Amino acid sequence: MVKRFHMKDAAPRITPMHASLHLHEAQEGEGMADQKEYQELIGSLNHAAVYFRPDIANAVSNLARYL
Numbered sequence: 001m002v003k004r005f006h007m008k009d010a011a012p013r014i015t016p017m018h019a020s021l022h023l024h025e026a027q028e029g030e031g032m033a034d035q036k037e038y039q040e041l042i043g044s045l046n047h048a049a050v051y052f053r054p055d056i057a058n059a060v061s062n063l064a065r066y067l
Helices: 035-051 054-064
Strands: none
Touching: 035 054
16 A cells, blocks of 8 residues: 555554644645545555554544545
8 A cells, every 4th residue: 555655655643643633625726636546545545444443443444425
C-alpha cells in the first residue's frame, strides 16, 4: 500500500490522526484530490483497519466521510 500510493517517504506517527485536526470539504478554488485514487486509498486503509490495524479505524472513518 505504501508503494502503491507513493507514501514511501511518509513519516511514521504514534497516533494515526491528531485529535484536534479540523477536516472540511474542499472549497471552490482549492486543489482537489483525484477522487478514484482517494477512494482506493480509503478502501485500502479500511481493509487494514478491519484486519490488521484497529487503532487506525477512527481516523479512517473520519477520512471516509469525504468520499
